[in-house]
Amino acid sequence: MKKYLYKIFTDAGQKLNYLSEIYLSFDVPKIESHGDLSCNAAMLLSKKLKENPRKIAQEIISNLKLDNRIISKTEIAGPGFINFFFTPEFVTKITFDIISKCDFFGKSSKNKGKKANVEFVSANPTGPLTVGHGRNAVVGDTVANLLEWIGYTVDREYYFNNAGRQMRVLGDSVKLRYLQLLGKEILFPDDYYQGDYIKEIAKKIYKKYGDNLKDEQPEGKFKEITEVEIFEDIKNSLKRLGITHKIFYNENSLYDDGKINWLLDKYESLELTYKRDNATWLKLSKLGIEEDKVIVKSSGEPTYRLPDIGYHVTKFERGYDLIVDLFGSDHNATYPDVLAGVKALGYDDSKIKVLIHQFVTVLKKGEVVKMSTRKANYITLDELVEEAGSDVVRYFFNMRSVSSHMNFDLTLAKKQSDENPVFYLQYAHARICSIIKTVEEEKLKPSKDNLELLSSEEEQRLLKKLHLFEEEVLYSAENFEPHRICIYLEELAAAFHKFYHLHRILGSEKKLAEARLALAVATKIVIKNGLEILGVSAPERM
RNA sequence: GCCCACGUAGCUCAGUUGGAUAGAGCAACGGUUUCCUAAACCGUAGGCCACAGGUUCGAAUCCUGUCGUGGGUACCA
Incomplete structure (x- = not known):
């Protein structure tokens, strides 16, 4: 139109x-x-x-x-x-378009041939994924879906760091728990990882190695095994939500292949660095940032900025046309430095889209659950998925705009009732499937021949709503706003239910019945396609 | 102190480069089923869009200030 x-x-x-x-x-x-x-x-x-x-x-x-x-x-x-x-006649032609495109209705080839990289989750393997990571994971995966729908070839990527202090403490935490298992009286420091999963891993190590590792350095076997174990858990948690990353990019490889040194040389030759207090500073004040920042500490160890910049350089080198980063709001201060650093090297930073999602507040029985990974006072993503189900979790995280603080009411999410909008959509889909089945037993076939009979208010409204889907997908994708799909689908389902309530397929005159059946089929297609973008299942019966 | 995001119905939240009478879901109240799934539908009620200025034909939306919430402000990530 x-x-x-x-x-x-x-x-x-x-x-x-x-x-x-x-x-x-x-x-x-x-x-x-x-x-x-x-x-x-x-x-x-x-x-x-x-x-x-x-x-x-x-x-x-x-x-x-x-x-x-x-x-x-x-x-x-x-x-x-x-x-x-x-004119109503023009509107009814929409049905034909949808049914013939079917699974492809809503897809566009606008960005055909372009490559996109969506980096999300990127939690270091220090513990199980939490609710906060869940929002990142779901939104990231859905943004990737949306980009695929508008023609991009998308790589889903996970960036992590298994070196550094954080991981040393992790290895040491496991070792201490291990030594406790051996019967040693050891004080477990407050600032070590308190979670039960640490004890579990220690138990596993004990089972396998007995007391053979009591003199092992924490940075050795302990860290190594712990990392593998935790990463397996993380991958499994994501898998339960239907999320698989194609690329796991390790920060260490930036050191191994010389990227870090190359970067330092590059900045030096651009006269963008200087030494002060034995540390190396990057002249970010010359790149539009308020103050200069340290990129190599006096200890000789780079700060996160340097590898982060190097990492983004590799994304350019790998030929992506669009680079999406998804962070929690706790990172909102870091990315401008990285963008400025990348731009200074001559790369087009407008290809990078940084999405910052706000925090999730978890409510349980109306009370706020405070979260801290270190203290192990948190709700894991696994618990959430187990209690509410993957469909509900995906839908809940997708249904709010990325920039809004959201409450995740665990008690409510567990309720499989009409307070949960996801069931409203799934019900509409199941209802249509059931209609199609019943009606086909009456030897009726969806027909595109007499669509002009779909002239009632409810039919016309439904048709117009269906038509908007293509535009809605494009808009959501280009603006990185998955929540719009949820809103659209809820409106669509409502339009369908209203139609259903007032107009019958069975019992209508044959031509009209077949036109209405075609309309129902078209609605089913759009609901299914929309849910597919969100990563939510479209059940045929409920 | 400074930086970023947010503040819309009792609750959770939408609101498309600034547009016409500010919307939805839930909760509340009332109604609908001899009929393709009542996990549905219809109706009622609910608002100083945090507050105060400004910009213009026109502001929930843009600008300034105030208040409030969350996050950040390290040679942690």
């Missing part, structure tokens, strides 16, 4: 030059009586042309060559909106 109007306006633009001076857009009005699509061009132009917007609107309309088989009515309304009403 929009496409048609764009074309008509472009044609009219040959006579009305001023149309090319504004950003032409068509919106679905909030109020149905305002038409199917509305254009505010006249109001945008009134300032430039110093003319009454309603007068301009009149001039625009009289220059549009509208096909009355497609547009039934135009009007000038309010301060100068131009409203367009489409």
